[in-house]
Amino acid sequence: MNIISTSNLTKSYKRYEKEEGLKGSIKSLFKRQFIMKDAVDNFSIDIRKGEFVGLIGPNGAGKTTLVKMLTGIIAPTSGDITVLGYYPNKLQNEYKKQYAVVMGQKSQLFFELTPSDTFVLFKELYNIPDKIYKENIEYFIDLFDIKDLLNVQVRTLSLGERMKMELIVSLLHNPTILFLDEPTIGLDAIAQKQIRHFLKEVNEKKDTTIILTSHYMEDIKSLCKRCIVINEGKKIYDGSLKSLFARYQTHKMITILFEYESSISLPYDIEILESSPYKISFMIKKFEVNKVLKYIIENYEIADISIEEEDIGNVVERIYSNKVGDIE
Amino acid sequence: MRRNLRFIWILFKLKLSHLMVFRLSFFGAFFADGILFLIQLLVFSAIYGNVDMIGNWNQAQMIIFIGTFSLINAISMVLAFFGINQLPNKIKSGALDHYLTKPISPLLRLSFESIDLGSIPLIVLAMVLIAYGISISGIILTFTSVAGYIVLVILMTILWYDVELIIRTIPFFVVSGTAITRVEELLELCFRVPGILFKGVYKIVFYFILPYGIMATVPTQFISNTITTWELAYGVGIVLLFTVFTIWLWRFGVSHYKSASS
Known part of the structure; x- marks a missing residue:
């Protein structure tokens, strides 16, 4: 069963452009010039429940824009999009309760407080019953072995430890879909490996559908059976990672x-x-x-x-x- | 509703915990806001203490007015100001992403996540000032006048919130709204001037476009029995109008949110 479906999805941005130097700035003050850029261009995908899909592409390829449309953060310019039966940009709470998003460069933890404090807020945000909350906390603590870090100030945690907390806080409510935007960015090899192990376990044990965008091919190679390659907003490959490598590892x-x-x-x-x-x-x-x-x-x-x-x-x-x- | 209140309570507790991390700032906030209040009071007593009448208001009404705007200001500071004040930055930096993806109103979370405890003593001080103004004015309080005054203060606090939010949603549509926010911060000073003093174009600006002129004026006129039915209806009507517009603008802004790239 498809839980994510997009058809001819397009997102265009208007970009401000000016000639170089002060002269160009003065000119643009009175006469603005804009250019249109298709960040995502006629993008069609179908994703089934439980899949672990890798989304790869160079900087500015449109990966993050696609994730933002799937999570409802931004509205598409044209095309169809359905996630779990919802139109994401309607921003319905019923939909938002069923997914989680982790952005490698945008933290959702309280820096001055402890991870436990953020967990409490998320328990309330998602209305998580006590039993499930306790079970999940125990499960994730065990999986990451981070019991000693729960009550220390977030700002004192290493980047890797913080990312582990970001993942835990996102998964507390047992989301059906987890969107991960560059979760291993800037992490050392050990932390990357631990996070990959964690994600694999979550996908297999909890049957969470995971959409992962990453610059690191190693992330995709070790986690995703299916891979979507995006470049300049267009889908250039959608299929098994094995076939991709057979075709390109020449x-x-x-x-x-x-x-x-x-x-x-x-x-x-x-x-x-x-x-x-x-x-x-x-x-x-x-x-x-x-x-x-x-x-x-x-x-x-x-x-x-x-x-x-x-x-x-x-x-x-x-x-x-x-x-x-x-x-x- | 119950869930929202529960959520606000959690936000309050978290903010309190956050403030307590920095001990100097925690205690300093009460001190700083108290000093600010005293300075304001000194300025007003210097201005209004030397005249018997301003417009058709006597000194007692002026004291009630000063107390009322201090009260609205303090309530707003305690509850929502520091939250919505961060909105332009959150829009510009893309930090609003996390608010939009959580199953609770992003505006509710944003408004109540930066509760400022430092302004709580100001609420008490403002109430003392209002009580003093009433006691020297000879106004006879009835249940209706007190209840009406409280309702109007709540409505005007909502109006203040609406105006602040409208200004801060501009960055949804433009690259930078800093200049507009700064102009608004200057115009907000007119909140401290009784609305009865505005005439002509100023009255249009401060009664309709940026209705700071009515915020403390209408409750003061109500409790001192000097308000006309038309003025009361206008005060309530403008709150409704601005609230409807604010909600629409917020939704329109969110649908135009571009989310800065990480």
């Missing part, structure tokens, strides 16, 4: 260590990453791996070979530089 990184000093020359179109008398690293297209390796093995004395997947960053770059309709 290269392998090969590192070869030689027994003896060697000067290698390869009769193929390859990108050399590192070269020394005893070692060479290069990127090569997947379908050429066999013949290149065969050539090297036949012509050189090899001490060791490693074949690795291409770096995620390269894959992302390739995905974003693609044009609409190139995939699927």
Whole structure:
């Protein structure tokens, strides 16, 4: 069953534009020039209950705008949008009780107070029965192991600890949908890993539908089976992450260590990453791996070979530089 | 309604806890607001103490007037001013996002989340001033006059809230509304001038466009039995008109909210 459905969803913004310098400023004081920008352009998606969907795209791609329309914060310019049977921008409380949103760069905690104080406010906001509130607090405390942090001032918490609290406070009322906008931004590797583990658990155990936007491909790769790629407001891919990688992780990184000093020359179109008398690293297209390796093995004395997947960053770059309709 | 009151109570407790984190600010707030009140009182006694009549008001009516505007001002400060005063910043920074996504009226939360305890003693002082004004005026109080006065003070506090909110919803539609807020802060000083003194275009401005002229004037006229039926009806009518407009403007503003990018 689809719980999120959009059809030809578009959000256009009017942007103020002026020529550089004081002259331009004076001119624009009397005659304003605006340009229209489609932050989200004819976007159609359907999301089923319980899905964990990753929304990836470069800065300004339209990910956050899409989340803001789905949560009702802003109204679409045109197109249809239904979430849990509601039109989000009507801002009905019945709808708002069924979702939660966490924005990595906009905190909803009281900085001078303790996380417990914010929890109390949210208990009241969502009218959470005592039993469910207690159960959830215990469950999340256990999952994150943050019992000692509940009664300390939020401002004294690390960024990672604060994000854990943001997630807990958002999930206290057992939302059907959780919107996450860059939840791991700025976090260290350990905190990122803990948050990914937490989200995975919430999705599986509580059957919460999660829509995750992130710059970090690692977040998407380790959490989402389905991935939507957005660029310049347009959807350029919607499907399994596996297929996306099969399509875009087109290269392998090969590192070869030689027994003896060697000067290698390869009769193929390859990108050399590192070269020394005893070692060479290069990127090569997947379908050429066999013949290149065969050539090297036949012509050189090899001490060791490693074949690795291409770096995620390269894959992302390739995905974003693609044009609409190139995939699927 | 019950849920909203319960929510306001939680906000009050949280604000209290928040204030108590900073001990100096907590006690300092009472001191600062008290000093401000005393300065205002000195200024007014210097102005009005040297004349017997202002317009057709005597000294006792002036004292009731000063007490009334101090009361409306203090109630507004305690309840909503510091909350709605943050609205322009919340619109500009995108912090309003979290208010819109919670299942409670964003305006209710915004209005009551910054309750200012420092102004509570001012309510008491203002009431003392009103009582003193009444005692020297020779006005005979009846249940109707007291109840009517209280209702009018509540209505005028709502009107004050409406005007403050209208000004602060402007950033929904423009990039910056700072200049308008500053102009309004200056015009708000006219709240301290009895409405009976305004004539011509000033009367139109301060009775209709920015109705500061009637806020403390109408309750003062009511309790001192100098109000006409027309003036009373106008006072109540303008509150209704402004409240309806404020609600409409707020909703219209929210539907135009652009939410600053993070």
